[in-house]
Amino acid sequence: MSLLVDMMANSLDAGYAEATARRAVRGDTGMNKGPAARVLAIVGVALIAMILMVAAMKVHAAAPQAERERHQLVDRIHTDEDEVDALQDTVERLRGELDAVQELSLPKGAQERVKMLGLLAGSEPAEGSGLKVVADDAKEVPNTNGTSDPRAAEAAANGRILDRDLQRLVNGLWKAGAQAIAINGQRLTSLSAIRAAGASILVDNRPLAPPYTILAIGDAKPMQVEFMVGSDGRYLRGLQEYGIRINVGTQKKIKLSPAIGTVLRYATVPGAVPGAAPTSSAAPGGAPGTAAPGTALPSGKSPSPNASQNRNPPPSASAKPTASQIPTPKSSERKDKQ
Incomplete structure (x- = not known):
């Protein structure tokens, strides 16, 4: 206790005090105040x-x-x-x-075939009933501001729509019977790609911003049931557990613009006479010479009243694996998305 009292009473060391006293006796202030x-x-x-x-x-x-x-x-x-x-x-x-x-x-039959091929290729506008899926980030997505905190980065990734989420939703809609799909007005084709560039999502190299509105033309009610009861519906509900906002509803009338920069290409049989019309025009999943039931037709046309039960929709190149091959979203999967 005496040591503490001594330190409080005499904060200056005794040696410093003696040196200061000696300089004061000599008249040395320690500072050179000369002209130089x-x-x-x-x-x-x-x-x-x-x-x-x-x-x-x-x-x-x-x-x-x-x-x-x-x-x-x-x-x-x-x-x-x-x-x-x-x-x-x-x-x-x-x-x-x-x-x-x-x-x-072109003759009338060839015109209809060209329009149908253009519709399937995405180079023709499409119109019909279908589904509207709106996906948006969580209301309060944490902003990491460039920090390296892994917990903040994980929370930000879990509450944000990622490219693989859109891939899964799009492939699920194709599987459920969609005939034409667009994301934020960007028409998808068999050559479309959904990728990530940093925090942005690109569809055919065009950046999109949330909310992401997915419009799919097809037989609305059966397509909604098929989509929601399958593995893709479970994946959708798994996203909602992270605060991601998803809304799925039917639309009586949907209009989709043609894909930008799409060129309609076709193949011919080797040895066939150029310009010769084929004997039959079989649409995917339908009988020769008829369009597939439930297929979205070019703008101004009406789809067949009978819904297709066995049509395999054109696969989207936006996602490499099929919808049935990806498990439902779990914590470990969302962590891998960072």
């Missing part, structure tokens, strides 16, 4: 002030340059977007001219 010392002090202060001034001038000069470069980049982006829109308008105009020429040059 004052000159050095002035020079040092001037150099520091000059360095600070030069640094401030450089920062001030660099700020307008960075702002100009930013504005130039934004202007380039807007210009490129305008060019893309103009080219898209040109594509639509040429597509309309091509359709008009086809209607004049």
Whole structure:
């Protein structure tokens, strides 16, 4: 206890006190107040002030340059977007001219076959009843802000829609009998791909933002039942456990635009006469010469009243595994999505 009291009463060590007393006796204050010392002090202060001034001038000069470069980049982006829109308008105009020429040059049966092939390939607009699936991130998705906290990263991934989730939903709709599908207005074809680029989801290299609205044309009620009672419906309910918002409902009328940049390709039998019409036009899952029941027809057409029970929908390239091969989402699976 006495040691603590001594430390509080005499905070300065005795040796320092003796040295200070000796310097006071000699008249030595420890500071050189001669002319040379004052000159050095002035020079040092001037150099520091000059360095600070030069640094401030450089920062001030660099700020307008960075702002100009930013504005130039934004202007380039807007210009490129305008060019893309103009080219898209040109594509639509040429597509309309091509359709008009086809209607004049092809016989009636060939026109219907070309429209049906274009519908299945995604190059023709589609219209009919179907399902509407809206998937959105959890209401409060944690923002990691670039931190490396694994718990924050895991929580952010669990509450966010990922590319594999959209792949699973799309493949489930194909399996349930969908004839045409679009995500946020982006029509899917057999060549479509759903990928992730950082935190963004790309569909055919086009970035999409949540909420993700999936429109699927087909026989609405049977398709909804098939989708919800199967493994894909269980996967959907598993996503909801993480706070992801999912809404599934039927739509009496859905219109889907054609896929952008899709070119209708076809194959011919080796040795066949070019331009010769085939003897039958069998649609997938249907009898020769007839469209598959329940198939979505081009805009302005009506689907067959009988729903198809055995049609195998065109597989989507947006997901590599089939829907039945992926287990329901568990904690370990959501962790692997980061």
